[in-house]
Amino acid sequence: MILPIELLIALMVWGTLVGVDLVSLPQMMIARPLVAGTVAGAILGDIPTGLKLGVVFELLQYDILPVGAVRYPEYGPATVAAVATAHAAPGGGVLGLGLGALVGLVTGLLGGLTINVLRRVNSRIVHAATAQLESGDPRALVRLHVGGLLRDALRAAFVTMVGLTLAWLARPLLSGALTVRGALLLAVAAVGTALAAGASGTLRLVGRGPNLAWFAAGLGGGILATIWLR
Amino acid sequence: MATVNGALARALLRLFAVQGSYNYERMLGVGVGVAEEPLLRDLGNGQYGPAVARGAHFFNAHPYLTGLAVGAAARAEHDGASPDQIERLREALCGPLGSLGDRLVWAGWLPLLSGLTIAAIALGAGWFAVAGFLIVYNIGHVALRWWALSAGWTYGARVSVALHSPMLQKAGALLGPAMAFAVGFALPLAARFLAVPFPRWGQLAAVVTAGLVFLSLRWRSDRLNGLRVALVLSAVALVVGLIWQ
Numbered sequence: 001m002i003l004p005i006e007l008l009i010a011l012m013v014w015g016t017l018v019g020v021d022l023v024s025l026p027q028m029m030i031a032r033p034l035v036a037g038t039v040a041g042a043i044l045g046d047i048p049t050g051l052k053l054g055v056v057f058e059l060l061q062y063d064i065l066p067v068g069a070v071r072y073p074e075y076g077p078a079t080v081a082a083v084a085t086a087h088a089a090p091g092g093g094v095l096g097l098g099l100g101a102l103v104g105l106v107t108g109l110l111g112g113l114t115i116n117v118l119r120r121v122n123s124r125i126v127h128a129a130t131a132q133l134e135s136g137d138p139r140a141l142v143r144l145h146v147g148g149l150l151r152d153a154l155r156a157a158f159v160t161m162v163g164l165t166l167a168w169l170a171r172p173l174l175s176g177a178l179t180v181r182g183a184l185l186l187a188v189a190a191v192g193t194a195l196a197a198g199a200s201g202t203l204r205l206v207g208r209g210p211n212l213a214w215f216a217a218g219l220g221g222g223i224l225a226t227i228w229l230r
Numbered sequence: 231m232a233t234v235n236g237a238l239a240r241a242l243l244r245l246f247a248v249q250g251s252y253n254y255e256r257m258l259g260v261g262v263g264v265a266e267e268p269l270l271r272d273l274g275n276g277q278y279g280p281a282v283a284r285g286a287h288f289f290n291a292h293p294y295l296t297g298l299a300v301g302a303a304a305r306a307e308h309d310g311a312s313p314d315q316i317e318r319l320r321e322a323l324c325g326p327l328g329s330l331g332d333r334l335v336w337a338g339w340l341p342l343l344s345g346l347t348i349a350a351i352a353l354g355a356g357w358f359a360v361a362g363f364l365i366v367y368n369i370g371h372v373a374l375r376w377w378a379l380s381a382g383w384t385y386g387a388r389v390s391v392a393l394h395s396p397m398l399q400k401a402g403a404l405l406g407p408a409m410a411f412a413v414g415f416a417l418p419l420a421a422r423f424l425a426v427p428f429p430r431w432g433q434l435a436a437v438v439t440a441g442l443v444f445l446s447l448r449w450r451s452d453r454l455n456g457l458r459v460a461l462v463l464s465a466v467a468l469v470v471g472l473i474w475q
Binding site: 023024025026027028029030032034035038042047051052054055056058059060062063064065066067073093094097098101102105106108109112119120122123125126127133134135136137138141142144145146147148149152174177178179181182183184185186187188189190191192193194195196197198199200201202203204205206210211212214215216217218219220221222223225226229 | 246247249250251252253254255256260261263264267278279280281282283286293294328332336337340341344347348349351352353356357360363364367368371406407408409410411412413414415416417418419420421422423424425427428429432435436437438439440441442443444447448451455456457459460461463464466467468470471472474475
């Protein structure tokens with residue numbers, strides 16, 4: 001992947017914003033893969049690739065219910081890295097989809113790990129500042145909070161940078177070695193798993209109550225629409 | 231009045247970053263303290279410091295509804311409630327605000343709009359669908375944050391009245407079925423959208439993979455998740471792809 005420096009900077013900034021949005025600020029859902037991927041595609045002048053990988057990672061995201069302190073992968077910066085990889089893959093299209101998904105999955109795993117590390121670091125810092133917090137000093141409180149925000153921004157920038165580095169490495173390491181059939185296998189694995197994770201995650205939300213009938217009705221409608229589109 | 235509105239506006243802005251210092255010791259507590267602080271500034275000298283300290287104690291709930299606790303606790307401080315009463319109020323709100331927010335937002339509003347957006351993209355709406363998702367989602371998001379903060383400030387220690395609002399009950403009853411229908415509708419369209427460029431054998435392989443992975447995720451949901459399965463399958467596909475030249 002050889003991109004002009006201004007595009008790389010734009011992707012870095014976008015990936016960082018997306019990473020911060022997930023938990024810290026302002027949770028307006030630019031961290032959703034649909035949005036992260038589409039905007040990354042727009043930055044690269046390749047919106048169709050952004051939409052495609054956005055849908056793949058959005059379906060994978062259905063597998064996650066971010067309740068309490070649950071640990072989960074981070075698919076926002078991962079989608080940005082995935083789109084960068086797919087855009088640069090020779091031939092793009094299906095070939096890019098598989099390679100992009102692979103880079104995105106690894107970046108998503110890393111993102112999830114860094115979120116956990118950050119929370120542990122924050123815990124130590126907050127624990128060390130207990131006396132200041134109990135004194136009711138508002139400046140200490142705000143300083144602690146802003147520190148957390150800045151650490152999350154650094155974390156998001158780091159994850160995006162690693163993701164873009166993987167995207168840069170994917171072309172020389174994998175594109176040359178993989179045949180069209182091999183790249184297609186990667187794409188099949190990603191798409192199949194994403195669809196399964198989407199269905200499984202939704203069924204977990206829907207449960208066995210009356211909403212299951214609504215899910216079945218929607219599924220039927222979707223199948224009819226798919227047949228009609230043929 | 232203008233002072234209260236200004237303080238509420240500052241608290242609302244700070245609530246957008248309520249999870250900025252999320253940690254396993256106080257969870258959202260520090261962020262809640264930061265958001266509550268503007269509403270405590272007109273307390274007397276002896277009250278302000280302890281109230282700020284209480285505001286930063288352990289708290290965990292859905293981030294969009296945390297404003298309810300911020301507003302209610304700040305109002306209770308102004309109404310002269312005892313420290314014990316305020317601590318109990320905060321503790322009592324964690325569970326209900328968490329479960330209500332999860333049901334309304336994470337399991338309702340968000341997947342509903344996400345499903346509709348995926349369907350719209352698959353039907354050819356392109357980036358317009360994504361822009362629509364962002365706008366519509368955030369109308370609901372900001373409205374919910376504002377409602378939570380103002381309801382908390384209005385009701386104070388009687389905030390449970392707000393939690394039984396008919397509007398919330400109706401929204402919960404509508405969002406569940408709507409979400410289920412929307413995502414169900416989106417899944418086949420997403421499959422078509424993603425697999426159309428594949429050759430016939432690739433489409434068949436994707437369907438078989440989806441079926442097998444779905445069964446394994448349902449069967450071993452305690453051990454497996456989408457990311458792990460996707461990474462393992464990608465590794466296998468990569469090795470096979472490198473060998474099968």
